[in-house]
Amino acid sequence: MKKSKDDYLTVFFIGIAATYILVSLALPMYAILSKSIENKDGLFIGLENYKYYFSNPSLFYSIYNSLYVSIISTIISVSLSFMFAFALTRSCMVAKPFFRSIAMIPILLPSLLAGIALIYLFGNQGIFKELLMGKSIYGPIGIVIAEVFYTFPHALLIIITALSIADARLYEAATVLRAGPIKTFFTVTIPSAKYGLMSACFVVFTLVITDFGIPKVVGGQYNVLAIDVYKQVIGQQNFEMGAVVSVVLLIPAMLAFVVDRIVQKKQVSILTARSVVYQPKKNKVLDTIMLVYCIIISICILTVVGMCLYASLIKFWPYNLSLSLKNYQFDLMDGGGWDSYYNSIKMASFAALFGTLIVFTTAYFVEKARSFKPARIMMHLLSMMPMAIPGMVLGLAYIFFFNNPNNPFNFIYGTMAILVISTITHFYTVSHLTALTALKQIDNEFESVASSLKQPFYKMFFSVTVPISLPAIFEIGIYFFVNAMTTVSAVVFIYGPKTTLASVAVLNMDDAGDIAPAAAMGMLIFFTNAAVRIAYVVFTKNILSRFQNWRFKTA
Amino acid sequence: MMKVKSLFLMLCVLLFGSVSAMAKTQLTVYTAVEAEDLKKYAATFNEDHPDIEINWVRDSTGIVTAKLLAEKDNPQADIVWGLAATSLMLLKEEGMLEAYSPKGIGDLDPKFRDSANPATWTGMDAWVAAVCFNTVEGEKSGLPMPSSWQDLTDPVYKGHINMPNPNSSGTGFLDVSSWLQLFGEDGGWAYMDALHANINNYTHSGSKPCKQAAAGEVAIGISFAFRGAKSKADGAPIEIIVPSEGVGWDMEATAIIKGTKNLEAAKTLADWSISLKANQMYNDAYAVVGIPGIAKPVEHFPENLVDSMIDNDFAFAASNRSRILEEWQNRYDSKSEPQ
Numbered sequence A: 001m002k003k004s005k006d007d008y009l010t011v012f013f014i015g016i017a018a019t020y021i022l023v024s025l026a027l028p029m030y031a032i033l034s035k036s037i038e039n040k041d042g043l044f045i046g047l048e049n050y051k052y053y054f055s056n057p058s059l060f061y062s063i064y065n066s067l068y069v070s071i072i073s074t075i076i077s078v079s080l081s082f083m084f085a086f087a088l089t090r091s092c093m094v095a096k097p098f099f100r101s102i103a104m105i106p107i108l109l110p111s112l113l114a115g116i117a118l119i120y121l122f123g124n125q126g127i128f129k130e131l132l133m134g135k136s137i138y139g140p141i142g143i144v145i146a147e148v149f150y151t152f153p154h155a156l157l158i159i160i161t162a163l164s165i166a167d168a169r170l171y172e173a174a175t176v177l178r179a180g181p182i183k184t185f186f187t188v189t190i191p192s193a194k195y196g197l198m199s200a201c202f203v204v205f206t207l208v209i210t211d212f213g214i215p216k217v218v219g220g221q222y223n224v225l226a227i228d229v230y231k232q233v234i235g236q237q238n239f240e241m242g243a244v245v246s247v248v249l250l251i252p253a254m255l256a257f258v259v260d261r262i263v264q265k266k267q268v269s270i271l272t273a274r275s276v277v278y279q280p281k282k283n284k285v286l287d288t289i290m291l292v293y294c295i296i297i298s299i300c301i302l303t304v305v306g307m308c309l310y311a312s313l314i315k316f317w318p319y320n321l322s323l324s325l326k327n328y329q330f331d332l333m334d335g336g337g338w339d340s341y342y343n344s345i346k347m348a349s350f351a352a353l354f355g356t357l358i359v360f361t362t363a364y365f366v367e368k369a370r371s372f373k374p375a376r377i378m379m380h381l382l383s384m385m386p387m388a389i390p391g392m393v394l395g396l397a398y399i400f401f402f403n404n405p406n407n408p409f410n411f412i413y414g415t416m417a418i419l420v421i422s423t424i425t426h427f428y429t430v431s432h433l434t435a436l437t438a439l440k441q442i443d444n445e446f447e448s449v450a451s452s453l454k455q456p457f458y459k460m461f462f463s464v465t466v467p468i469s470l471p472a473i474f475e476i477g478i479y480f481f482v483n484a485m486t487t488v489s490a491v492v493f494i495y496g497p498k499t500t501l502a503s504v505a506v507l508n509m510d511d512a513g514d515i516a517p518a519a520a521m522g523m524l525i526f527f528t529n530a531a532v533r534i535a536y537v538v539f540t541k542n543i544l545s546r547f548q549n550w551r552f553k554t555a
Numbered sequence B: 001m002m003k004v005k006s007l008f009l010m011l012c013v014l015l016f017g018s019v020s021a022m023a024k025t026q027l028t029v030y031t032a033v034e035a036e037d038l039k040k041y042a043a044t045f046n047e048d049h050p051d052i053e054i055n056w057v058r059d060s061t062g063i064v065t066a067k068l069l070a071e072k073d074n075p076q077a078d079i080v081w082g083l084a085a086t087s088l089m090l091l092k093e094e095g096m097l098e099a100y101s102p103k104g105i106g107d108l109d110p111k112f113r114d115s116a117n118p119a120t121w122t123g124m125d126a127w128v129a130a131v132c133f134n135t136v137e138g139e140k141s142g143l144p145m146p147s148s149w150q151d152l153t154d155p156v157y158k159g160h161i162n163m164p165n166p167n168s169s170g171t172g173f174l175d176v177s178s179w180l181q182l183f184g185e186d187g188g189w190a191y192m193d194a195l196h197a198n199i200n201n202y203t204h205s206g207s208k209p210c211k212q213a214a215a216g217e218v219a220i221g222i223s224f225a226f227r228g229a230k231s232k233a234d235g236a237p238i239e240i241i242v243p244s245e246g247v248g249w250d251m252e253a254t255a256i257i258k259g260t261k262n263l264e265a266a267k268t269l270a271d272w273s274i275s276l277k278a279n280q281m282y283n284d285a286y287a288v289v290g291i292p293g294i295a296k297p298v299e300h301f302p303e304n305l306v307d308s309m310i311d312n313d314f315a316f317a318a319s320n321r322s323r324i325l326e327e328w329q330n331r332y333d334s335k336s337e338p339q
Helices: A005-035 A048-054 A057-090 A096-108 A111-122 A140-164 A168-176 A181-192 A194-210 A213-218 A225-235 A239-270 A284-312 A337-368 A373-388 A391-402 A416-426 A428-440 A445-452 A457-486 A502-511 A515-547 B002-019 B035-048 B061-070 B085-093 B135-140 B170-198 B208-214 B225-233 B263-273 B276-283 B314-319 B321-333
Strands: A314-316 A320-323 B025-031 B052-058 B079-084 B122-134 B161-164 B199-203 B220-224 B238-241 B249-256
Touching (some): A005 A337, A048 A239, A057 A140, A057 A194, A057 A225, A096 A284, A111 A140, A111 A284, A111 A502, A140 A194, A140 A284, A168 A181, A181 A194, A194 A225, A194 A239, A194 A391, A213 A502, A225 A239, A225 A391, A239 A391, A284 A515, A337 A373, A337 A428, A337 A457, A337 A515, A416 A457, A428 A457, A445 A457, A457 A515, A502 A515, B025 B061, B035 B276, B052 B263, B061 B079, B061 B085, B061 B170, B079 B085, B079 B122, B079 B170, B079 B263, B085 B170, B085 B249, B085 B314, B122 B170, B122 B225, B122 B276, B161 B208, B170 B199, B170 B314, B170 B321, B199 B321, B208 B220, B208 B238, B220 B225, B225 B238, B314 B321
Parallel strands (some): B025 B052, B025 B079, B161 B199, B161 B220
Antiparallel strands (some): B079 B249, B122 B220, B122 B238, B122 B249
């Protein structure tokens, strides 16, 4: 068969996408792995570094500590969000959209901000210090509370999805068999949401074990693996050992990821064509309990944000409580001043623009191209990888790879471009999955028809695929923007003199003891993200809906 | 298709555009000088040299040092202005510094320069350890005011002291190296063992303990005099204590990075950094500066601080740096056992 122009273009684009993933992911990861088996002079020394690492008992505690806080946070976060998701999907409680929006707030904040709020709430000068009954917030208690806050919406989103696909026929059967509400809950609700729950557990576990911001702010002397990477690299200037700890940190994250993928595969079979969508019935007792629960959780979330806002406006906590904007004079503090904020906006915009472009076109070829199956499967697998790689590990890998003078891409080191690439790669997987989901909704017959009408695929892409997928495309763009604004881990090792970022400024100001200005910068990030989100909702309602009218039957 | 391509090209130009050349000489300057002073430093320098634009890379001492070492094969910095002399000695050992004796080096106190000729680094000012004591919190918890390093090991202070982690903070390292010099190798570690029992938290930055003491988050912060004076000026209820055994100190210093593409501009800055005008500028906040005899007293700075400065053996500190840090880490850094 003669190769068509389409085929050449497909090869060309798959080639570009493959090169991108190779340069932004595979080669840097290779660089960090090889660094971990080298000595300071770059000579191969086998597993010597690992031997040294594991012979150091203090480092062993870090592994234990990491697992300890990750497991506890996972149990609490998933339980709390399960109940919240239950309220949103299985009760007839009022104001569901309102509570859902409140629950999403933590996604718009850098994770560090939760830690900062805890210091103001429960620190030595904290308002609610007595609630801890003499225990210090610095340490595992603070880490767990802050991690639960930070991971709550992530778990919630997954569990809501799991609970919304329940099959009403199972509940009917339960009623017919005279199962009480509690028995129904344990024999129908939990098992049908089983895979969602497991998935939520793995996602939260990975988020916590790879998070570095929260232990940095409220961890006190409680060492975890992510902090060890930071200390080895920044404090001890020991890059080889940093690489070793990175590899150790990769293992639990990878394991969680692999198990999650296996679980996800099983999920598919739950919903069949014959399923009937479950509609909750009014139940005064249940609805009231759920409402009270959601109010309590919402108050907790709003307290954290409100505390940071209040603290950022106080002149000199706790001795001078008059209000002032002094803490917003970032140019007098560490972290790069107001420039960091503008850089962050710029970086987040680029990440949103290029990230969406790269992710969506790559997903398009993975899903819709009609040939080169092995290459496409390979691309898909590589696209799933970033989820398992902690941001700091990626960042450290970028130093090793891009700061090598022999690397032809060396020129991007220290520029905005490396930050954008690191961010896109770090948040690649979720965007890729969003794009795939949207593309799978479009029947592949469209491609066949276009091909038989001798239309080039890109014409089809721009006039059919893109317009249909616009909501997903914008969703991906916003996802990149919000995360680029808040991420610390993916950029902390690679920002340069002219590319300081707001999220890193929060870290650096807290580091220097300027905790109120750190809270102020965190609030600025929050307001920016919230504004973007709100603008998007308004935009979807008014404009985007016109493109999507075909989805709804007209009366 | 062409449209898409040209759009892509345009975006590439936008993305990489910030690298484009500008009329002024751009000098990348790595520093650990306190953030609030950077604008003033650059502005004062630009009064004399408006044709050179300074691009600061500021971080705490450990981090700047780590960054410089990481970039050894491909240096990003043109010059270092305001980094601990012990760190610069380390860089000198690695062969990373350009040998250049700035104009006017003869006016400097001999302690404030590299003894080699031509010199690789020159000092700016001394940055001296001190203890910040929050009088309000001290009274609340019934803590007496300490007056010596040994006082701080009294069990009454258990959980009330923060100090910087020497692995990331230059201040932390100068504390540790001064205790090893004051109390001897064994006595120094014994002292730190006792102090460790009272430590609430080791911080990453040297100014944080004093800022935390100023905010009452902890009663006592082992930090440096300059930070204490600033916080006191902001209205914090703190006393700055100079322990009676003597205090450790380090110099903030300047050095040109070997291989810089802007050697002339870097030399101009190195010359200016030891000028009388620069020294007077350092004196706004630091009581001890490189040119002897010109310093005026600084507000809220403890008096006679100079007399309390130990006879610091920088060669000892620099050449034993990695050994001391490793030992410290093994003893104290990861003792936090799961509860």
